[in-house]
């Protein structure tokens with residue numbers, strides 16, 4: 382049995398029918414710890430506001446020595462620079478649009494003011510080419526988040542408009558390194574060019590745009606044997622679920638979707654749906670490998686090499702994260718059901734588009750639910766389709782409920798296997814218009830999105 386809250390077999394099934402170029406993977410393995418594997422340094426020193434410019438970039442995605450890839454990025458790089466914020470302190474981030482089309486940036490998982498949520502039409506106008514918008518918010522929770530385009534996101538995120546967003550702990554933990562690992566996948570030709578299949582109807586109706594090449598970008602390339610490190614894993618892929626196995630470390634998962642777990646748990650069977658995050662605190666026992674199990678050999682996504690040994694590190698219990706500070710759920714005053722419908726295989730109908738919630742595709746004019754600020758709401762997500770879906774609620778975290786209704790993990794994105802359902806409990810304490818959508822971004826554009834209004 383998995384202790385991450387979901388059986389891993391269905392996700393492994395997903396990676397079985399998704400081709401990955403194993404030959405390229407081997408070359409990546411040989412070319413590992415190339416400069417290209419390292420995330421750009423923040424480089425924001427002293428800037429107020431922080432400046433992010435969306436623009437075209439040329440990135441080494443394939444192993445060093447192979448072709449570069451024309452993509453989108455921020456400040457010249459893909460992924461965009463790591464943003465580090467202080468919990469409880471106002472952050473201002475100016476986004477300049479250097480693209481030839483509109484854009485908007487969503488700060489995924491941050492419980493922020495609705496008008497800063499970055500959702501075109503629902504919460505803001507598009508940032509037009511040449512224009513800028515300053516986002517300003519106070520991040521209430523320390524943890525691992527990310528930012529990404531929320532405009533034609535199945536394409537703009539796939540092209541590279543995303544990056545890590547870290548809200549630092551109030552007091553630094555006793556660790557040797559804090560390392561971000563952001564994962565994604567892309568369809569790339571032999572010459573390095575990105576294949577424009579972002580709205581391919583066949584993939585939209587199935588598991589979504591799925592890369593033939595996947596990799597992680599790390600904020601650091603080396604550690605010492607014996608180091609105690611924090612790993613912040615972010616799945617920034619548009620559609621791929623990453624089952625992960627991490628070698629060369631011993632330790633545990635301490636947070637999911639930014640929120641500290643009540644009890645650390647084993648890192649075996651770790652599964653990240655698109656947009657999900659996991660934080661681990663581990664001791665380094667050897668070269669660290671991040672692998673995705675597949676039906677063939679494991680696929681290496683990233684690695685950390687060893688340089689020397691840390692002999693100063695005292696063993697002892699790992700540091701603990703501050704508990705999340707969210708309102709406690711009361712008795713639910715509404716019970717909503719959102720049934721995922723549509724898609725290929727099984728011939729189920731699904732609204733006017735390819736996918737739907739409750740037979741309604743795309744954003745309805747009226748909210749799916751009207752909720753009074755502070756209400757606790759139970760939502761049952763029913764997956765009546767042949768594919769897994771990772772459902773994301775904006776502006777809030779919710780508790781996954783166990784079979785006996787006890788409170789499970791706090792999440793902002795929950796993975797629901799085909800044919801299964803998940804109950805969650807959410808205290809809607811954040812006023813505004815909030816999206817709920819599948820974070821398989823091909824499914825979102827295919828219709829699987831709705832919204833609620835909290836007043």
Ligand code: C2O
Nearest residue numbers: 487489656773816
């Ligand atoms: Cu991370 Cu509506 O998205």
Ligand code: CU
Nearest residue numbers: 770819821824
């Ligand atoms: Cu989906």
